[in-house]
Amino acid sequence: MNAPHQNEGVIPDALATELTGAEIVVRALRDEGVEVIFGYPGGAVLYIYDELDKQDAIQHILVRHEQAAVHAADAYARATGKVGVALVTSGPGATNAVTGIATAYMDSIPLVVISGQVPVALIGNDAFQEVDTVGITRPCTKHNFLVRDVRELAQTIKKAFYLAASGRPGPVLIDIPKDVTAKRCPYEYPEKVLLRSYKPTIRGHSGQLRKALGLMAEAERPLFYTGGGVILANASVPLTRLVRHFGAPITQTLMGLGGYPANDPQFLGMLGMHGTFEANMAVQHCDLLIALGARFDDRVTGNLAHFAPHAKIIHVDVDPASISKNVKVDVPVVGDLGSVLEEMLDWVQESGLHGNGPALERWWQQIEEWRSRDCLHYEQGESIIKPQYVIQKLHELTGGDAIVTSDVGQHQMWAAQFYGFAKPRRWINSGGLGTMGFGLPAAMGAQLAEPSATVVCITGEGSIQMNIQELSTCQQYKLPIKVLCLNNGYLGMVRQWQEFFYEERYASSYMDALPDFVKLAEAYGHVGLRAEKPSEVEPVLKEALRLKDRLVFMDFLVDRTENVYPMVPAGAALSDMILV
Amino acid sequence: MGQSHIISVLLENEAGALSRVAGLFSARGYNIEAMTVAPTHEPSVSRMTILTHGSAEIMEQVLKQLNKLVEVIRVQDLSDGPHIERELMLIKVHAVGSDREEVKRLADIFRGRIIDVTDRSYTIELTGTGEKLNAFLHALDPGMVIEVVRSGASAISRGAKSI
Numbered sequence: 237m238n239a240p241h242q243n244e245g246v247i248p249d250a251l252a253t254e255l256t257g258a259e260i261v262v263r264a265l266r267d268e269g270v271e272v273i274f275g276y277p278g279g280a281v282l283y284i285y286d287e288l289d290k291q292d293a294i295q296h297i298l299v300r301h302e303q304a305a306v307h308a309a310d311a312y313a314r315a316t317g318k319v320g321v322a323l324v325t326s327g328p329g330a331t332n333a334v335t336g337i338a339t340a341y342m343d344s345i346p347l348v349v350i351s352g353q354v355p356v357a358l359i360g361n362d363a364f365q366e367v368d369t370v371g372i373t374r375p376c377t378k379h380n381f382l383v384r385d386v387r388e389l390a391q392t393i394k395k396a397f398y399l400a401a402s403g404r405p406g407p408v409l410i411d412i413p414k415d416v417t418a419k420r421c422p423y424e425y426p427e428k429v430l431l432r433s434y435k436p437t438i439r440g441h442s443g444q445l446r447k448a449l450g451l452m453a454e455a456e457r458p459l460f461y462t463g464g465g466v467i468l469a470n471a472s473v474p475l476t477r478l479v480r481h482f483g484a485p486i487t488q489t490l491m492g493l494g495g496y497p498a499n500d501p502q503f504l505g506m507l508g509m510h511g512t513f514e515a516n517m518a519v520q521h522c523d524l525l526i527a528l529g530a531r532f533d534d535r536v537t538g539n540l541a542h543f544a545p546h547a548k549i550i551h552v553d554v555d556p557a558s559i560s561k562n563v564k565v566d567v568p569v570v571g572d573l574g575s576v577l578e579e580m581l582d583w584v585q586e587s588g589l590h591g592n593g594p595a596l597e598r599w600w601q602q603i604e605e606w607r608s609r610d611c612l613h614y615e616q617g618e619s620i621i622k623p624q625y626v627i628q629k630l631h632e633l634t635g636g637d638a639i640v641t642s643d644v645g646q647h648q649m650w651a652a653q654f655y656g657f658a659k660p661r662r663w664i665n666s667g668g669l670g671t672m673g674f675g676l677p678a679a680m681g682a683q684l685a686e687p688s689a690t691v692v693c694i695t696g697e698g699s700i701q702m703n704i705q706e707l708s709t710c711q712q713y714k715l716p717i718k719v720l721c722l723n724n725g726y727l728g729m730v731r732q733w734q735e736f737f738y739e740e741r742y743a744s745s746y747m748d749a750l751p752d753f754v755k756l757a758e759a760y761g762h763v764g765l766r767a768e769k770p771s772e773v774e775p776v777l778k779e780a781l782r783l784k785d786r787l788v789f790m791d792f793l794v795d796r797t798e799n800v801y802p803m804v805p806a807g808a809a810l811s812d813m814i815l816v
Numbered sequence: 817m818g819q820s821h822i823i824s825v826l827l828e829n830e831a832g833a834l835s836r837v838a839g840l841f842s843a844r845g846y847n848i849e850a851m852t853v854a855p856t857h858e859p860s861v862s863r864m865t866i867l868t869h870g871s872a873e874i875m876e877q878v879l880k881q882l883n884k885l886v887e888v889i890r891v892q893d894l895s896d897g898p899h900i901e902r903e904l905m906l907i908k909v910h911a912v913g914s915d916r917e918e919v920k921r922l923a924d925i926f927r928g929r930i931i932d933v934t935d936r937s938y939t940i941e942l943t944g945t946g947e948k949l950n951a952f953l954h955a956l957d958p959g960m961v962i963e964v965v966r967s968g969a970s971a972i973s974r975g976a977k978s979i
């Protein structure tokens with residue numbers, strides 16, 4: 237750290253105790269325990285890159301596009317629960333990062349993004365590679381900072397990590413002008429931050445908790461509805477205990493999958509637009525809806541006026557602004573889900589409260605009737621590969637324990653419906669923003685977080701091409717990701733909407749001139765495999781999983797016009813499902 | 817349209833804080849009729865007064881979303897209790913001939929002060945609630961008004977307690 241520098245205006249005898257801004261950035265990241273960062277260099281961040289190169293406590297992953305750096309950092313955070321870190325340069329580096337930041341923001345993922353900025357004196361002058369990064373990212377970050385003085389750098393970094401990870405997590409951006417990274421000041425990393433204006437609530441109100449539990453004990457048709465908040469709060473263990481204790485059914489949002497074991501009989505599958513028949517019917521008929529870490533998104537609720545019409549609603553969330561935003565709630569509880577659920581379990585123990593036996597039995601009878609509809613049924617014939625079949629086989633061969641990232645479209649919904657996640661932090665997808673191009677860089681972040689895990693990127697031939705350049709990054713760092721492409725030759729989800737709602741006019745949803753993905757994978761130095769017949773599906777999957785240290789791109793030529801069922805048309809009530 | 821509300825916000829006196837609040841209102845489609853901001857007796861804290869309207873549900877969201885901003889220290893809907901509202905208006909009017917006496921009389925009735933005079937115009941300073949300022953404007957012949965500048969409301973609760 238004491239290497240000489242050619243920085244202007246430095247007093248020589250201060251060298252030993254003072255650090256440059258760039259040194260401070262690297263030291264602070266180390267003091268935060270950061271092990272991996274994802275980034276792309278450019279003029280404004282070269283002092284920082286220079287420092288990164290002098291140490292090896294932090295590994296820097298050089299991506300091929302800044303969007304991928306942020307997605308990778310995001311997935312690293314989703315897989316580990318730690319704060320993900322990305323580093324980009326000013327101007328185009330920062331604007332390329334915006335999609336990644338917005339993706340993380342919508343899914344409440346803890347990230348710190350460091351962007352370079354032009355020197356302080358040039359800010360506002362339309363300097364080369366200048367954009368108003370804090371202005372652009374203000375609406376899609378939890379908070380952001382422009383650091384104009386090197387003396388504020390260390391504490392700003394501390395604040396950024398604290399804000400990103402606490403309360404409702406989210407991305408925080410720190411914009412650092414180039415000259416700030418060259419200036420020197422004494423380094424001291426604060427132990428704690430105190431922000432008088434920011435105090436997230438951790439413990440739920442005990443009275444409200446007891447009221448909620450009382451309702452759970454009385455309810456005749458209770459239903460748990462849980463979301464990404466359970467995953468973020470690492471609350472799946474107490475959740476599972478509580479749900480089993482009350483013997484009630486549970487459904488999850490796209491973001492919540494894995495929060496409760498999918499193979500458990502109390503689990504009804506996902507709810508919402510592509511939710512199961514039994515889950516959506518249960519929502520529409522329950523008399524108590526227990527919403528935990530979920531936010532009543534429009535893709536979940538369908539037509540709000542008809543949502544859960546018979547239910548009292550309990551809503552536990554760390555963000556008070558999520559409560560009663562879309563749906564009026566009867567028992568609101570603000571707090572960290574881990575802490576709230578543990579306290580609930582304690583009170584259940586103490587009070588002896590339990591589920592309403594005889595009524596629950598009738599409720600389960602009704603649910604089993606809905607379940608027997610077998611709404612996810614498909615027929616795998618001899619000649620054409622059904623996309624659902626590929627996912628189901630993947631589940632069987634990996635025991636539901638792979639880390640699965642996905643892009644956006646039909647393949648994402650089939651992954652959610654058919655993979656059956658056994659554990660939290662195994663399902664990594666862009667639920668809120670729905671960002672095509674997320675899957676491959678996300679798989680890189682997940683693979684770096686869990687080097688020995690099987691990481692599968694479930695994608696479509698449309699989405700994969702939005703960040704396919706990352707195959708090069710995967711080669712550089714030898715990331716043995718399994719890319720599972722459900723190649724239907726269409727922007728399938730768009731085609732499905734056009735089939736249902738635009739009288740089968742397929743405007744721009746057919747992709748001509750697709751590359752040969754097998755050759756493309758090989759060109760990047762990876763293994764490419766293709767399956768064209770149902771009988772080839774299992775051998776291809778097995779071969780890919782056998783090649784533990786190679787990236788394998790599996791191109792599955794699947795039924796081109798298969799649709800995702802059930803489907804609740806946008807704006808319809810949840811019970812108005814289009815079924816197979 | 818919903819009821820009018822006066823919302824007081826204490827926030828860190830930092831670059832960007834104001835645009836965060838303004839951005840929140842525009843991004844979420846909340847109304848702003850007026851907004852004032854200036855530092856308080858504590859230089860690191862600014863106080864903002866926002867005049868807005870909306871249903872009870874929207875107001876609940878407005879308060880929660882404001883509270884969620886990292887730089888916001890405290891938020892209160894002053895309309896929930898007794899409060900005092902004041903706005904400053906400077907208004908320049910044509911004043912020639914018999915109009916000069918008429919305008920002066922009107923300004924007196926509203927307890928306004930004439931603070932600048934030319935042979936053809938008066939500039940009047942008036943403080944009060946938004947309603948009072950509106951009433952004064954209505955009382956003037958619209959053809960007389962040259963220009964109007966209003967500060968937007970500042971407001972404070974009655975009694976000894978602070979926000």
Ligand SMILES: Cc1ncc(C[n+]2csc(CCOP(=O)(O)OP(=O)(O)O)c2C)c(N)n1
Pocket residue numbers: 643644645646647648670671672673695696697698699700722724726727728729730
């Ligand atoms: C960046 C971006 N652009 C556009 C969309 C709109 N969109 C949603 S799904 C979809 C089609 C995805 O096609 P593909 O990746 O081939 O997956 P499939 O639906 O066929 O499984 C599109 C274009 C999006 N979600 N993200």
